Amino acid sequence: MSDMPDRKILWTPSAERAEASRMAAFERWLAAEKGKTFDDYNGLWEWSVSDLEGFWGALAEFFDLEFTTPPSRILGNRSMPGAEWCPGGELNWAGHILRQVDKTPQEQALVVHSETFGGSELTWAELAAQVASVAASLRAMGVGQGDRVTAVLPNTEAAIIACLATASLGGIWSLCAPDMGHVAILDRFRQIEPKVLIYQDGYVHAGKTMDRREVLTTIADGLPSVTHRVVLPVVGDLPDGATHWHDMIGDVHAPLEFTPVPFDHPLWVVYSSGTTGNPKPIVHGHGGILFEGVKQSLHQDLSSDSRFCWLTSSGWVMWNAQFVALGQGATTLLYDRAPNHPDMLDLWRCCADERITYLGVGAAYITACVKSGIRPGHDLDLSALVSLGTTGSPLTSDGYDWVYSEVKADIWLAPISGGTDLCGAFVCGNVMLPVRAGEMQCRALGNAVRAFDETGQEVIGSVGELVCTEPLPSMPLFFWGDEDGSRLHDSYFDTYPGIWRHGDWIEITPEGGSVIYGRSDATINRRGLRLGSSEIYQAVEGLEDVLDSLVVDLEFLGRDSFMPLFVVLAEGQELDDAMRDKIRSAIRSGVSARFVPDEIISVPEVPRTLSGKKLEVPVKKLLLGGDPAKVVNRDSMANPDSFDLFIAYAKTREAG
Numbered sequence: 001m002s003d004m005p006d007r008k009i010l011w012t013p014s015a016e017r018a019e020a021s022r023m024a025a026f027e028r029w030l031a032a033e034k035g036k037t038f039d040d041y042n043g044l045w046e047w048s049v050s051d052l053e054g055f056w057g058a059l060a061e062f063f064d065l066e067f068t069t070p071p072s073r074i075l076g077n078r079s080m081p082g083a084e085w086c087p088g089g090e091l092n093w094a095g096h097i098l099r100q101v102d103k104t105p106q107e108q109a110l111v112v113h114s115e116t117f118g119g120s121e122l123t124w125a126e127l128a129a130q131v132a133s134v135a136a137s138l139r140a141m142g143v144g145q146g147d148r149v150t151a152v153l154p155n156t157e158a159a160i161i162a163c164l165a166t167a168s169l170g171g172i173w174s175l176c177a178p179d180m181g182h183v184a185i186l187d188r189f190r191q192i193e194p195k196v197l198i199y200q201d202g203y204v205h206a207g208k209t210m211d212r213r214e215v216l217t218t219i220a221d222g223l224p225s226v227t228h229r230v231v232l233p234v235v236g237d238l239p240d241g242a243t244h245w246h247d248m249i250g251d252v253h254a255p256l257e258f259t260p261v262p263f264d265h266p267l268w269v270v271y272s273s274g275t276t277g278n279p280k281p282i283v284h285g286h287g288g289i290l291f292e293g294v295k296q297s298l299h300q301d302l303s304s305d306s307r308f309c310w311l312t313s314s315g316w317v318m319w320n321a322q323f324v325a326l327g328q329g330a331t332t333l334l335y336d337r338a339p340n341h342p343d344m345l346d347l348w349r350c351c352a353d354e355r356i357t358y359l360g361v362g363a364a365y366i367t368a369c370v371k372s373g374i375r376p377g378h379d380l381d382l383s384a385l386v387s388l389g390t391t392g393s394p395l396t397s398d399g400y401d402w403v404y405s406e407v408k409a410d411i412w413l414a415p416i417s418g419g420t421d422l423c424g425a426f427v428c429g430n431v432m433l434p435v436r437a438g439e440m441q442c443r444a445l446g447n448a449v450r451a452f453d454e455t456g457q458e459v460i461g462s463v464g465e466l467v468c469t470e471p472l473p474s475m476p477l478f479f480w481g482d483e484d485g486s487r488l489h490d491s492y493f494d495t496y497p498g499i500w501r502h503g504d505w506i507e508i509t510p511e512g513g514s515v516i517y518g519r520s521d522a523t524i525n526r527r528g529l530r531l532g533s534s535e536i537y538q539a540v541e542g543l544e545d546v547l548d549s550l551v552v553d554l555e556f557l558g559r560d561s562f563m564p565l566f567v568v569l570a571e572g573q574e575l576d577d578a579m580r581d582k583i584r585s586a587i588r589s590g591v592s593a594r595f596v597p598d599e600i601i602s603v604p605e606v607p608r609t610l611s612g613k614k615l616e617v618p619v620k621k622l623l624l625g626g627d628p629a630k631v632v633n634r635d636s637m638a639n640p641d642s643f644d645l646f647i648a649y650a651k652t653r654e655a656g
Contacts, residue, residue, distance in 0.1 A: 007509075010404050011412065011435040017386075018432040021301050029062050041430055041442055042512045049448035049470055052078070056085075056291060056446060056473065063294040067091050068260035075471075080498050081488055083471035086263035086287055093267055093286040094131070094167035095258035100304065100329035101128040107304075109326065110157050113350050114336035115204040116234060122157055124329075127164075128256050130157075134165035136254035137247070141196055141228040145170030145259060148269070150194040150223075152176050152185060152216060154203055154336045155314045158232055158245060160322070162198055163268070167286070170259040173268040174281075177315030178203055179210070180610055182218045183635035184279075188271050191281050192480050193225035198245070202235035206338035211235045263287030264477055270317055270420050279636060280491065281480035284423050285473075292424040292474035293324045295445055300358065300414070301387060301431045304329030310360035310389070311335055311347055316611050317420040318360065318391065325358070344369055348376035355384040362392035363415070364612060366399040367541065369406075377407040389429070390415045392612065394516045396538040400437045415440050417516045419502070421492070422474045426466065426502065427514040439513040447472060451508045456496055459508075463532070465520055466506040467499050475500070505532045522616035524553040526561055526594050533616060539590030540565065540583055545573045550606045551597065552620040564623070565597035566646075568605055575602040601649065607632075607642040615643075622650050 018024060027044065030036040036058075038044040048055040053074040059065075060074075071089030078084075100109070105125035112120045122130070143149060149166040151174070153159040159175060166173040174192060176185045178200060189197075197220055201213045213236050220229055231238055232245035264285040271279040302308060308325035309332070312318035325332050333354050339347040351359050369376075376382060388403060388411055395415045403413050414429025417440060426449045427440040435441065443449045451464030458464075479488050495501045505517035517523070517532025524531045533551050540549045548568035553561060567583065569575060584596050607615040618632035628647045634640035 007436045007439065009434045010400060010437055011410070013412065013431055013434075017412075021431045022298050022303060023301065023430055023432055026062055026298055030058060033061075034058055041433060045443055045445060045512065048445040052446070052470060059291065059295055059446075065091070065096065065290060065294065071263060078471055080471050080500060081475070081485065081493060083475070084264075085291075085471075085473045089263040089287065090260040091263065091287060091290070092168065092170070092258035092260055093290050094164045096290055097164060097323055097327050098124075098128050098131065098256070100124050100326075101256075103329065104304065107329075108331040110160065110332055110334060111354055112156050112334045112336065113354075114154070114156050114334075115207075115338065115341075116154070116200075116202075116336065117156065120157070127157075127161070129252055129254075130161050130249045131164045131168065132254040132256040133251040134161055134248045135168045135257070136251055137243070138165055138171065138196060139169060143169055143171050143195055145261065146172065146266070147196075148172045148174060148192045148194040149196045149198070150174045150176075150189045150192070151198040152178050152180075152212075152219065153198065153200050153232070153314055154178050155312060155319060155334050156336050157334060158198075158200070159314055159319075160326075160334070161249065167267055168256075168258045170261045170265065172266045172283075174270070175268075175314055175319065177313045177610075178212055179205070179313075180315055181635055182215045182222070184610065185219050186222045187633075187635060188279050188281065189219070189223055191278065192269050194223060195225060196228045196230065197223060197226045198230040198232075200232040200234055203336075206341040209235060261286055266477060268320070269480055270320065270423065272420060278633070280487065282421060283477045283480055285477050288473035288475070288477075289320075289323075289423060290327075292422070292472070293327050296321070296324045296424060296428070297328045299416075299425070299428045299430060299442075299444060300324065300389065301412075302328045302330050302358065306330035306358055307333070307354060307356045307384070308358045308360075309333035309335055309351060309354070309356045311339060311362065311365060312360075313611075317423055320423055321360075330358075339365065340368070340372075344372040344374045345376060345379065348374075348380055348382070351385060352380040352382055357384055358387040358389065359385060360389035360391070362612065363390045363395040363399060364393060366390060366395060366402065370398055370402045371544070371547075375406045382408055385411065387412045387414065387431070391417060391425075394518065394532070394534040395438075396534075396542070397438050398538065398542055400435075417504070417514075418444075421476060421502070422472055424472070424474050426468065427506070427516070436513060439509065439515055442512055443508070443514065449506070449508075449514075451506050452496065461507070461510055463505050463507045463517055465495070466502040466504040466516075467496060468502065469499050519616065522552065522620060524551065524563065524595060526553065526563065531591070531595055533614075535591050536565070536587060536595060539586045540567065542590065543582065543586055545570050545579065546583065548606045550603075550614050550616060550619065552616055552623060554620065554623055562599075563595070563597045564599045564601060564649075566601050566603045566606065569602055575600065603642070603645050605639055605642045607640075607646065608638045610636060610638050612638065618643075619646055622646055623653065625650075625654070 069090035071086035076084035076087040101124040229242040416425040416428040418425035448470035621631040
């Protein structure tokens with residue numbers, strides 16, 4: 001069986017679109033200023049990963065990244081982990097994000113569509129003034145370089161402003177989404193001992209008001225390091241001793257200042273999904289995030305003329321990725337609504353109304369759109385929309401087809417794959433290249449992405465482990481509290497010494513594109529033939545009767561392989577023999593008879609992380625005899641009760 005999906009070309013850029021792109025401008029600049037010319041993108045990529053100092057130095061120069069104190073060189077120690085970038089250099093990430101205020105102070109910076117607050121917008125001048133005011137307020141609370149400021153806020157302007165204000169002082173930012181449980185939030189924030197906690201006491205979602213006062217009081221009381229609470233009241237009064245958010249943004253005369261910090265000074269702490277044990281507190285630095293952000297703007301083709309929106313929770317790393325667009329001066333739409341309320345066209349309406357040029361969504365959202373039967377390109381004016389990004393999980397070929405038939409025939413579809421770990425993408429898009437069904441267009445510049453087989457050799461055209469063989473500026477500085485670095489080492493570097501192993505199966509095509517097949521530690525291995533679970537999901541969830549599914553392979557230490565498939569059926573459907581035959585037939589025809597499951601089980605819902613990923617590995621460990629209390633951290637689950645049925649199933653298998 002071929003590993004590769006249908007590779008037909010779905011879109012090719014016009015000569016005008018390609019030549020007008022930021023990537024083309026970078027290539028022209030390299031030729032004119034550095035004497036570097038390349039036959040094609042793959043040549044450019046090869047240079048970018050073989051001459052790290054030359055590439056990242058050129059990138060900094062092209063984007064006019066300003067150092068308060070210039071570094072002695074671009075790359076000092078290049079070992080992984082522990083690479084040293086821009087030694088001696090000082091800058092401030094927030095200062096670079098807000099440079100646009102000097103160019104177009106009265107242009108829109110942020111547009112907000114919120115169920116809680118309605119619609120609003122901020123110009124660059126207004127954004128800068130509010131950042132300055134909040135920074136002054138935080139400084140008065142004793143926040144200085146290295147102090148942690150935490151927040152439980154939705155994707156509205158308050159979170160953006162507070163993040164920029166914290167960074168401007170050299171403080172360290174960390175954010176959780178307001179729909180997370182108090183245990184999950186405390187598991188994250190307790191590790192970093194914040195000085196300030198900012199939160200909103202409630203919100204409106206899908207037409208319902210969510211009162212979070214009790215939960216947030218529990219969180220605040222559980223953080224003894226917090227000396228100041230800042231509250232944005234929605235459902236109640238200001239708590240005693242707390243500061244009102246509106247008082248934080250009220251000082252219109254506060255100066256806009258930026259504390260110079262070392263290139264590798266911590267900027268923010270983000271967290272792994274934490275499916276087992278405490279979430280990993282991943283620390284990224286000012287300089288690394290700045291470098292990765294400007295590079296991603298090339299791959300997303302963003303400029304000050306762009307109008308950008310990414311459908312994201314504030315608890316997902318794609319919230320942080322919104323600063324990529326802001327850093328280029330793009331107007332950014334913050335979407336704080338339920339995308340299926342009042343119907344599945346809500347997000348598309350917002351994009352039409354705001355003339356969005358670049359929309360980003362999770363692949364699961366595209367799947368939901370396919371199943372809903374909506375036709376946004378036929379029902380709405382999406383003439384401004386020219387680019388569409390997806391991430392979070394592999395986009396199925398049905399998703400590709402739906403975009404080009406029901407959204408827009410002439411749109412650049414650019415799925416990306418990376419992660420919280422590096423706050424960026426390993427594989428992504430390039431508007432100068434064709435879009436092929438089921439593929440991501442290219443490996444990201446500067447990212448030495450390879451596919452390794454089980455012997456650690458690079459493979460092209462077949463599935464292997466996704467590795468990165470050279471350091472990146474945005475790789476984690478460290479995990480908070482990981483004093484000896486052992487936790488970071490074990491997370492990425494325990495398989496191939498000195499090489500980052502990401503934990504995904506990837507196939508690099510001969511043309512330089514790629515296909516992600518899902519997590520390598522949840523891979524199906526049927527009698528020696530490996531397959532990512534995403535291909536089975538594509539076949540099964542392509543049936544109208546199946547809403548969701550989860551599959552695991554229980555091959556283990558010489559046991560016969562046993563592969564159960566769990567399905568969530570549409571309302572009114574039941575898992576009878578006819579339905580089982582229908583599912584098996586879909587897998588036979590869409591994947592291979594070799595991957596027909598040994599058993600099909602109906603479940604009310606699939607267990608998922610807070611960021612929406614299927615809990616394949618914990619379910620696999622459970623069904624292989626793992627302790628239910630240890631294989632998963634339920635406080636890091638979006639639907640913890642869903643795991644009970646899998647525990648019951650495991651007991652049935654054990655008894656049988």
